[in-house]
Amino acid sequence: MSFQRKPPSLLDLCIRTTIDNLRYLGDVGETDIYLLKDILPHCTVDQLTHIEDSTKGRDLSSVTDNLWKRFYQQQFGVESFNVVIKRMKEKGVKFKWRQLYDAKMKEREKAQKESVDRLKKLYAAEESKKQSRQIKICSKIPPSSKRSFFGGSGSSFPNLKGNLMKKAKLESIKSPEARIQADMRKRDLQRQISSPHMYVLSLPLPHLCVVH
CATH class of the missing domain: 1.10.287 (Helix Hairpins)
Incomplete structure (x- = not known):
């Protein structure tokens, strides 16, 4: 024995169609409560809010x-x-x-x-x-762009150069070679003074006389 499925009623078809198109539903007017109980539970928050706000003069809170x-x-x-x-x-x-x-x-x-x-x-x-x-x-003032090779400001370079020259001169005077040259010049001068063949007579400037 086979059972045939009962075809949906026209009302059931209307309810299904309404549920499928809830996004278009607004004012439900005087729709029966029992129909709303089948339809509205399928609403999202936004859809339910829209339906309630659109339905004027009727409180749907019971549903x-x-x-x-x-x-x-x-x-x-x-x-x-x-x-x-x-x-x-x-x-x-x-x-x-x-x-x-x-x-x-x-x-x-x-x-x-x-x-x-x-x-x-x-x-x-x-x-x-x-x-x-x-x-x-x-905001800090940048240092002067004129810097010496040794890292100081440009203004200190001449002093540094002078000090180095003085130091080099003193070292050259104290060196053995410098002492030898000084002794040689001293001996030459003594020989010139002691020589009987030549002497220098100083007269008032601008006259200078050399006698042999």
Whole structure:
């Protein structure tokens, strides 16, 4: 014995078609609640928000409140979900879950914005420190470009050269070769003075007489 599958009713086809095209659904008007209970659970957060906002003069919370409750738990976690329920019981109040969802979303966005602002300020402060250090380094007066071969400023080079010349002259005077030459010049001078064949007579300038 074979069983034939019952063909879908026209209503079922309409519900399926509506579910497949939820992105186009807006004001549901006076659509029966039992139909909305079959259709709206397939909505995303944005789609459900659009349908509720588009439906004027009708409160859909009898259908949508449990949907928003599910969205809250999925988006913000079980811990936050349980805290909200506990606080409402302690204070003896009850809010619609869409209100709680919207409030929590705004709180999260605010916290994220503040976190981003803090990061921006920290980044700006760090950049300011870098710029300040660069300005301090560049503001120092650079040393004179005229530097000697030995690393000093150009103005010290003549003094250094003079000192080196003096030192070299003293060393040359004290050297054995210099002493020998000095002795030779001294002996030549003595021989010229003691020689009977030649002498020098000094007269007032500009006359100079040499006698043999």
